[in-house]
Amino acid sequence: MAAGSLITRPGQVQYGELLLGAGTPYRWRGITGWEELPALDSGTVARSDTHGAFPGGLLAQARTIGLDGLVIRAPQGSVGAVVAALNAGTVPVEDELPLVVWLDDRGPLLAHARATRRAIPATLGYRLGTITGGAVEFVATDPRRYELTERTAAATLPMSEPGLSWPLAWPLNFGTSGSTGALTTVNAGDAATHPVVEFRGPVTRPALTNLNTGDAIEYDIPLAADDVLTVDTRAGTVILNGTASRIYTATSRSVPEQTFTLAPGTTNLTFRAAPGSNDPTASATVRYRAAYW
Numbered sequence: 001m002a003a004g005s006l007i008t009r010p011g012q013v014q015y016g017e018l019l020l021g022a023g024t025p026y027r028w029r030g031i032t033g034w035e036e037l038p039a040l041d042s043g044t045v046a047r048s049d050t051h052g053a054f055p056g057g058l059l060a061q062a063r064t065i066g067l068d069g070l071v072i073r074a075p076q077g078s079v080g081a082v083v084a085a086l087n088a089g090t091v092p093v094e095d096e097l098p099l100v101v102w103l104d105d106r107g108p109l110l111a112h113a114r115a116t117r118r119a120i121p122a123t124l125g126y127r128l129g130t131i132t133g134g135a136v137e138f139v140a141t142d143p144r145r146y147e148l149t150e151r152t153a154a155a156t157l158p159m160s161e162p163g164l165s166w167p168l169a170w171p172l173n174f175g176t177s178g179s180t181g182a183l184t185t186v187n188a189g190d191a192a193t194h195p196v197v198e199f200r201g202p203v204t205r206p207a208l209t210n211l212n213t214g215d216a217i218e219y220d221i222p223l224a225a226d227d228v229l230t231v232d233t234r235a236g237t238v239i240l241n242g243t244a245s246r247i248y249t250a251t252s253r254s255v256p257e258q259t260f261t262l263a264p265g266t267t268n269l270t271f272r273a274a275p276g277s278n279d280p281t282a283s284a285t286v287r288y289r290a291a292y293w
Helices: 076-089 124-128
Strands: 012-015 018-021 030-032 040-042 058-060 063-073 097-102 109-119 130-140 145-147 151-156 182-187 196-200 207-210 216-218 228-232 237-240 265-272 283-288
Touching (some): 063 076, 063 109, 076 130, 151 182, 182 283
Antiparallel strands (some): 030 063, 040 058, 109 130, 182 265
16 A cells, blocks of 8 residues: 555544544544654764864654544444554554655655554543543654655766768758756755665666765666666665665765765756766666655
């Protein structure tokens, strides 16, 4: 099931295949940790010879999200089934699940999280089909929130333009424009986002350079026509054809994968390869989502 596919209106939360909020038996009164900044680890160091400190880096911790004031309403004869569905949807899991929250006119945003706490008070109202004071807590190890729709940008290797056709004829024919190997991404959020980069052969020593920062990822590997080298900059992995790690092929000018990010706004990138590697079917595709704090 696609992330957020069940959500239809503001006031709803989808976790995996469980829908909570407006239009469901599970209503919540408040959500914490969603619009707040996550806790930050600071590298700031106090000055030893004067007032103040040397500013250091700020790294966000995991984001904790709480649905508070959970109210469950169901007919007396089916309250058990409704509670069981909530229980089944919030069991401990190994891998994080999509957590989509739609609060307002900005539309839904996505995080990946796991349910870590659940409280369903068994008071007198339980027997009557109305349970109040419940809560569910989620923890997202990546504290950023993302747009639902994944964006893509792609480019082929630079190709020279054919120029004028001889003998000259009117109107002048300059031929089709050659590829420049350039691509542009737009991160509409306010946080840097980690892209997934796919290099497709045939190409030797594929490289992608961020022209805004000068950072590059480059791999000294030949790719055949059917090969795909996938670089997940969030996970820091380089995988050939979905199975084999090739992170050791990174060249000396390649930055650590997890530092290759797309800042908020427009980023200009170029796809290049080893001299002589100019097959027009080789490509680089960048997949990413706008990210928000």
